[in-house]
Amino acid sequence: MSASSRAPPDSSDSPAAPDSTSQRSSGTRRRLLAVLVLAVVPWSVQTFVGGGATFVFPWGLLTVDPLHVTTLADFLLFTQGLPDYILAWPLGVACYLVAVGSVAVGAATGREDARLTAVALVLAGVTQLELARGFSTQPGRVAWPLGALLLWGVAWYVYRWPVRPESGDGDGES
Template sequence: MADLDFRRPVALLALAALPWTVLASGDLVFAWGLASLDPIHVTILWDYLLVYTRGLPNRLLAWPVAVLLYLLAVGNALLGTLEPNWEDRRVTGGLLALAGISDLWFALGMARPGLLAVPVGSVLLWTAAWWFHWSDLRTALW
């Protein structure tokens, strides 16, 4: 039986509460949606995907891809908590690293002259991959 240590999956899930991309305009991009502060408005990811993406360049679709990779990593970590044989920790770490790359691509796509986009999520996702999965990723890479 698994030890049911939920600290790692909860820590990974907590990343959804932090902004992944911070725009100098005051907009914050979270895993769950986009929050605009002037005027105050929230666009959830679902609406972004189904309502607002028509005609957008592909680089702006990197945000939903990052969220999908992140959710797969969280799900894999939860499976590993329930039954250790159900998770390959290298996959979880790799998914987090790829989600960070995708978030960086999104932030670069949002940046334009006069508008800074800071990819906070990339740093958070890569830090989580390093903190929880560096030894797993190291064995996969070398």
């Protein structure tokens, strides 16, 4: 079959056109879900020599001994003189919210800038690595940067395919 006899990939009479649209829609939903799941998993697990652990989420802190939740807003409102490494946490949340906004716009309009979403996730991961590093330099404390790995993992797995002009949504599916 010669190139001139083939229909263009975006032709509406192409038999693959409906499947292509549903694949893009499915890919968009998967990306949105993958990014939103990051809001409910701990980004950092902070452990102490004397026992106990604190889980850092993008929305707040969960301390298990005693069981207590502190929202990010309360944490920032009622604490003063925070070291720079702790300020990396809300900065990471801001980067994450950029990623959520980008993928949500993509889900609503079909026009996500996957590069923006991926970079925002990577930067959010870097901030969580800095939080864990700073916390772990304190005597008797260790922080496990689970969020950095998860944020980078989603950025790599979901956004590893190059943006293709014919798909326009960055999921690599045609």
